[in-house]
Amino acid sequence: MRTLCASTLIGEFFVIGFAGLVAMKDQDLSSGLVWTVCGVAMALSVLLCGMITRPGGVQLGWALQIALIVSGFWVPVMFFLGACFAALWWASIHFGRKIDEAKARWAQQGPTAA
Numbered sequence: 001m002r003t004l005c006a007s008t009l010i011g012e013f014f015v016i017g018f019a020g021l022v023a024m025k026d027q028d029l030s031s032g033l034v035w036t037v038c039g040v041a042m043a044l045s046v047l048l049c050g051m052i053t054r055p056g057g058v059q060l061g062w063a064l065q066i067a068l069i070v071s072g073f074w075v076p077v078m079f080f081l082g083a084c085f086a087a088l089w090w091a092s093i094h095f096g097r098k099i100d101e102a103k104a105r106w107a108q109q110g111p112t113a114a
Contacts, residue, residue, distance in 0.1 A: 001096025005061065006049040008088045012068065013045045015085065019075045026074065041067065058093060065089050 020038035023029055044064055051057040065086040072079030 001093060001100050002052050004092035004096040004099075005052045005058075005089070008085065008092045009045045009049050009061070009064075011088070012064065012085050013042050015081055016041045016045065016068070019071060019078055019081075022075050022077070029074065061089055061093075 016038055020034050023034045023038075024031055041064065044060070048057060048061055048064065051060065065082065068078060068085055069082035072082060
């Protein structure tokens with residue numbers, strides 16, 4: 001699960017940075033505010049890569065997904081991209097857990113002679 005979730009979060013890191021560049025074109029938003037919010041979100045996405053398996057890591061990831069979707073009010077394309085990454089996040093968790101379970105079963109069986 002860790003690898004799939006971390007891959008999704010690293011992808012989000014870049015999308016958040018690019019969304020910050022798009023948000024800079026909005027004259028109602030100050031550049032300091034845009035880069036503070038984007039910087040915090042980018043740092044959170046990187047920090048979450050190491051926190052996935054810890055208690056609350058997945059929930060923080062969901063909070064980041066919701067924040068990405070909500071950011072669509074300022075950068076409209078983020079409604080779509082946020083929804084795509086939320087779907088990727090769900091898939092990473094769902095299939096990552098299945099892979100972890102299969103690995104655990106395989107390790108429990110031990111090596112078999114070929």
